[in-house]
Amino acid sequence: MNTATLEAPVRPVQFTPTPRARTSTAVPPLKTQCTSCHLRDLCLPCGMTGDEMGDLDSLNFGRRKVEAGQNLYLEGDGFSTIHAVRSGTFKTSLMLADGREQVAGFYMAGELMGLDGIASGRHASSAIALEDAEVCAIPYAHLTQVAIRSAGLQQAVTRLMSREIVREHSLMMLLGSMNAEERLAAFLLNLSQRLKARGYSASEFHLRMSRAEIGSYLGLKLETVSRTFSAFQQQRLLEVDKKHVRITDLDGLTRAFEMRVH
């Protein structure tokens, strides 16, 4: 305990798998090459030179398929691998003492999961697939080995961890000082941007997560999320049909995000 942490000061890590948790299938070592991966500019190799990417390839890490609703790893599991999303969407979540779930993040193609496990050697959160998905499973010990020889690789990892810290800063700001409309607007705009960066439409997309999961992430109840969606629709900012969202007024939505407390 030497960090500025606010984690449960006394309570032991309690650990209750979600009802739909099942173990996922490991896939026989299917060699994965970062150099030829279409996600290389979004994922770990982002910003690396050809040589450094080659170092990454030398890891020869495998892939793993995860079906919708299955978990990739669970809070408390021993940590040994960093996972990079190849396809599909994941949520990460922590379990509160009373069994309720707190969603910590949503991850899509090219994003890294599991960095929070390095500190203690155990995963600090669970990762669950929201749809059929596939990940690269990068053994952390190997990565460390190769990184000893490749400064660029090491820096890439460090940079990504720093980015995760910044991401959480932003979420804290959101949870600490925004109202329901601002939160949902921020969430949707962020989603829109990330989808756009992946070549999808920025204005029309399919939500992979439930209202309850969005609510948990944003610190709201699912009814409030639902009502806020309806409110946005009435304000003609977007059209919602269950999980299908179409942003019809991007500027308006941005203003809703910026309009904090009046």
Next chain:
Amino acid sequence: MNTATLEAPVRPVQFTPTPRARTSTAVPPLKTQCTSCHLRDLCLPCGMTGDEMGDLDSLNFGRRKVEAGQNLYLEGDGFSTIHAVRSGTFKTSLMLADGREQVAGFYMAGELMGLDGIASGRHASSAIALEDAEVCAIPYAHLTQVAIRSAGLQQAVTRLMSREIVREHSLMMLLGSMNAEERLAAFLLNLSQRLKARGYSASEFHLRMSRAEIGSYLGLKLETVSRTFSAFQQQRLLEVDKKHVRITDLDGLTRAFEMRVH
């Protein structure tokens, strides 16, 4: 923009120095030795071997004094150094678009600040001294150089970054799903533990931050923080006189922390 970030999707980083911000004094290179530092078990060298600590010493990094109210660095400043607190207390904070401040964390002796700057090369938050303080200023570029040769040092840095991620997870949980009493109880218990780890009393201490700063950190208004302090005092969990706090019922306070929403 390839991370699962929720940072301001469109709005540029706006930057307003706090009224009490002044620039702090740099101190001529005063050689600092981790091997002989009394904070070595709490700080960066934690868990390192003697040799690895020696690598750290070879950096010959300097110290810097920061007076109460001065800033160590500001959001948006170019990032070049990691700072380790030697003495005193800091807060880190982000500025919202409307000029309001969101406190992201409090840091005391042995804790590292600035890790969020690695991602973009600019500080993602400001660090401000809450009392006269001193820090070790560790040039990140040098650290990276040395880390290329010292795997242990590299791992120590990585582990600390991971710990920062976990810390923020915990804070998110707190902001996302706790009521005012739980938040303040968690805050006080965490403070208590960290002070204890530094050889101070776990039950009686002086708050270095204002009610407003606590409130910002916990996602509450200052009046609510004040009222909650009073409530705890009425419940005989603690005695408060302005910034002086004495925990009189640690178990009770722990229960207050665990008693989430009934």
Next chain:
DNA sequence: CGATTCCTTGAGGCATCTCAAGGCAAGTGG
């Protein structure tokens, strides 16, 4: 087709916020 899950909407309650007033301690200037 019944069971289940997820979403929407309404009505009422409550925790926290907002606004406002006042106290206390430290600092400042006459």
Next chain:
DNA sequence: CCACTTGCCTTGAGATGCCTCAAGGAATCG
């Protein structure tokens, strides 16, 4: 030394945004 300012904290009263509880609709699945 005293009047005044300033910053920080406390407390009260009323407003409100979100939560809770409840009912019902729509889609999915075995």
